[in-house]
Amino acid sequence: MELNSIKPATGAKHAKRRVGRGIGSGLGKTAGRGHKGQKSRAGGYHKVGFEGGQMPLQRRLPKRGFKSQTLKFNAEVTLSELQALELAEVDLLALKNAGLVRSVAKVVKVVNTGELTKAVKLNGIGATAGAKAAIEAAGGSLA
Structure with missing residues (x-):
């Protein structure tokens, strides 16, 4: 060649x-x-x-819905996940290190799903009314 x-x-x-x-x-x-x-x-x-001057389809249909961009900063943790965590004191950093919440999360709330038998102290973490009752019944507290 x-x-x-x-x-x-x-x-x-x-x-x-x-x-x-x-x-x-x-x-x-x-x-x-x-x-x-x-x-x-x-x-x-x-x-x-463009539809030749006719009102285009995307303008004929109604605008609908909204997705908040602040939702990505919220996270949920269940009682059963707290039980498996094996920590006496739980805060936001501990949950991020354990991989239970995303690293961008700023607000975390405990929801009443599963069972909690050990005492857990929560620092800077919210809880629903049912979860709060379950945590206090197990001997834990919210700070």
């Missing part, structure tokens, strides 16, 4: 379509654009979702 003999694989390259070059080419006169209309004109096209 020589450098001057290198060629692309057969069929890899093909001639560019030359439009508007006479009747014999098969793409003369209207150059494959058909007759009249916006799509036949130079520079004439429309944006995505």
Whole structure:
């Protein structure tokens, strides 16, 4: 093989379509654009979702719903997860280190799911009314 003999694989390259070059080419006169209309004109096209002036679908449908961006900073911990944690004092940092809440969490609340039999002291962590009763019944406290 020589450098001057290198060629692309057969069929890899093909001639560019030359439009508007006479009747014999098969793409003369209207150059494959058909007759009249916006799509036949130079520079004439429309944006995505345009329906010819009719009110587009995305504007006919009602706006609905909202997802708060502050929700990602909230987290929940169950009583059964606190039971498995094997710590006497639990705070936000301990929960993050144990992998029970995401690292971006700022507000954590204990929910009344599962059972808690050991005494746990919570620092800077909220609890639902049922969870608070269960924690205090087990001998724990909330600070």
